[in-house]
Amino acid sequence: MSGFSEWLADVKDVHAPEALAVGLPTKRVESWKYVPTRGLARTTWQPANPKATEQFALTGGQFVNVPATDGLTVSDTALTASEQKRIDGINQAHGFGLTQAALENARLTLTVQKTASVVLNLHHLANQANSAGFSTLLIRVEAGAQLTLVEQFESTDVDTANLSSLRCLMTLERDSSVTHVRFQAANTAAHVFSNLDIECGENASYRLQTIEFGSKLARNDIYIALAGREASASVNGLAITNGSQYHDTHLAIDHVVGETNSEMTFRNMVDGKGEATFNGRVLIRKDSQRSATEQSIANLLLSESARVNPKPELEIYADDVTASHGCTVGSLNKTELFYLKSRGLSEADARAFLQYAFAEKIVEEIEHPDIRELVETQLLGELKHGELIAELKESVDV
Numbered sequence: 097m098s099g100f101s102e103w104l105a106d107v108k109d110v111h112a113p114e115a116l117a118v119g120l121p122t123k124r125v126e127s128w129k130y131v132p133t134r135g136l137a138r139t140t141w142q143p144a145n146p147k148a149t150e151q152f153a154l155t156g157g158q159f160v161n162v163p164a165t166d167g168l169t170v171s172d173t174a175l176t177a178s179e180q181k182r183i184d185g186i187n188q189a190h191g192f193g194l195t196q197a198a199l200e201n202a203r204l205t206l207t208v209q210k211t212a213s214v215v216l217n218l219h220h221l222a223n224q225a226n227s228a229g230f231s232t233l234l235i236r237v238e239a240g241a242q243l244t245l246v247e248q249f250e251s252t253d254v255d256t257a258n259l260s261s262l263r264c265l266m267t268l269e270r271d272s273s274v275t276h277v278r279f280q281a282a283n284t285a286a287h288v289f290s291n292l293d294i295e296c297g298e299n300a301s302y303r304l305q306t307i308e309f310g311s312k313l314a315r316n317d318i319y320i321a322l323a324g325r326e327a328s329a330s331v332n333g334l335a336i337t338n339g340s341q342y343h344d345t346h347l348a349i350d351h352v353v354g355e356t357n358s359e360m361t362f363r364n365m366v367d368g369k370g371e372a373t374f375n376g377r378v379l380i381r382k383d384s385q386r387s388a389t390e391q392s393i394a395n396l397l398l399s400e401s402a403r404v405n406p407k408p409e410l411e412i413y414a415d416d417v418t419a420s421h422g423c424t425v426g427s428l429n430k431t432e433l434f435y436l437k438s439r440g441l442s443e444a445d446a447r448a449f450l451q452y453a454f455a456e457k458i459v460e461e462i463e464h465p466d467i468r469e470l471v472e473t474q475l476l477g478e479l480k481h482g483e484l485i486a487e488l489k490e491s492v493d494v
Contacts, residue, residue: 099139100195100228107198111187115194125190130373130405132313132342136287139257143201144227154262155221157201157229167212167241171205179234182265182293186317192289196230196261203232208272211240220249220260222283228259235264237272237300244275246464249282251310261289268300270324275303277464281474282310284339291317298324305462307471308335308343309478318347322356322387333362334458336478337370337402344373351384354414359390363458365451366395366402377409380417388418395425396454452476 098120104112120136121128146156152163162170175183187197208214223229237243260282268274274294282288288311294302308314320329335343349358364372378389395404408423428450436446455475462468 098191098195099137099141100199103141103143104195104198109198109200111194111198115191115198118191118194120195121190121192127346127375128190130342130371131315131344135257135313136259139226141228141259142226144223144229144258147221149219149221151219152217153219153221154229154231154260156223156227157231157260159202159204159231159233162204162206163216165214165216167209168214168216169207169209171207171236173205175234178295179265179267182295183232183263186263186291186293196263196289196291199228199230201229201231203234205234205236207236208238208241208243210238212238213242215244215246217246217248220247220262220282222250222252222254222286223258223260225254225256225258225285228261230261232263232265235266237266237268237274239269240271241269242273244464245277246467247276247278247280248467248470249280249288249310251281251283254283254285257285257287257312258283259287259289261291263291263293265293266295266302268294268296268302270298270300272297273301273303275463276305277462277467278304278306279467279471280306280308280310280314282314284310284312286311288314290315292319294318294320294329296320296322296324296327296329299326300324301328303330304332306331306333307459307462308333308337308345309474311343312341314341314343316345316347318345319350320348320358321350321352322358323352325353325355327353328357330358331360331362332458332461334455335364335372335374336455336475337364337366337372338368338478339370340368341370342372343370346375348377348379349389351378351380351387351389354383354385354387356384356387357389361392361458362394363454364395364404364406365398365455366404367398369399369401371403371405373405373407375407375409378411378419380412380414380419382413385414385416387414389420391421393423394454396451397425397427398451
């Protein structure tokens with residue numbers, strides 16, 4: 097039995113019986129090997145109630161206040177065959193996918209019209225204690241269009257477990273581009289699930305910048321298909337994990353055709369009894385000649401009880417490709433510590449400054465200035481001696 101059993105028993109969705117039969121994923125499911133599902137199973141989840149807000153928001157599993165913006169339309173049309181196939185794949189991946197499908201509260205389909213330029217700010221409001229919301233967002237970016245999607249998570253305290261799960265499908269037509277920024281600073285009892293499925297057409301460009309600070313358990317499943325020639329994808333990510341937090345990212349970039357480019361850079365910084373998992377997979381298929389990829393994964397452990405589970409994967413079946421790959425796990429660099437201490441910093445201050453420098457290499461890449469400032473403030477607040485770092489960062493070259 098899972099924490100969703102009573103809820104699933106009351107709904108009429110066709111996926112509910114299978115979700116009940118399969119149950120939540122266990123450690124026997126490889127992609128969920130490290131996920132602490134005990135809290136999910138022991139909480140008796142109930143449907144969340146939407147909150148009042150004037151923002152474009154996801155609250156209680158519902159989308160509210162969809163903006164009326166030039167170049168953006170809300171569509172009531174049925175899913176395309178490709179979209180349905182992608183949704184079905186997410187549903188059938190494991191028991192949580194089936195649960196998401198059965199308990200979905202709302203589905204919103206947005207279209208960014210040809211050659212339009214649209215900015216969307218989606219606010220994730222915290223659900224109530226012991227409540228959960230499930231939703232799906234489909235975004236169609238037509239030829240030549242540009243979209244900036246910014247997601248921010250409310251950090252309002254909730255006493256006990258709360259859950260929010262969003263599936264987001266994007267289809268980028270030829271010559272379109274998307275910049276996607278996620279800043280997850282949810283409350284310390286939150287369970288946050290995100291599933292991104294991105295398909296890039298000819299000469300389309302997708303850039304994701306994701307920052308994880310908050311939540312008790314955060315799980316991100318990201319799949320990017322470079323399905324048209326000259327398509328490109330770039331993913332930059334940072335997870336700051338402390339206390340008993342668990343952050344989990346599964347990222348796959350699929351070079352479906354040739355002459356495509358990808359880049360992933362991800363950093364985990366883990367302290368206390370925190371744990372982080374990062375599975376980064378790049379697939380270059382047999383006929384995807386003249387493709388290029390870069391993969392860099394760095395993990396910083398700050399305590400003896402901190403844990404990190406990195407799993408980089410690079411599968412290349414073509415012979416005319418350019419690829420680079422790197423993954424590191426370690427503690428703070430002793431030479432750099434010695435250098436900073438020789439400049440007059442204490443041991444504690446030097447350690448804090450190097451932690452800041454490790455994270456800042458990702459933060460400085462965030463294109464959205466307001467989000468970059470929020471992340472910078474949060475980062476300095478998370479680190480010990482943050483006020484001193486703010487004073488020193490302009491004068492000390494690490």
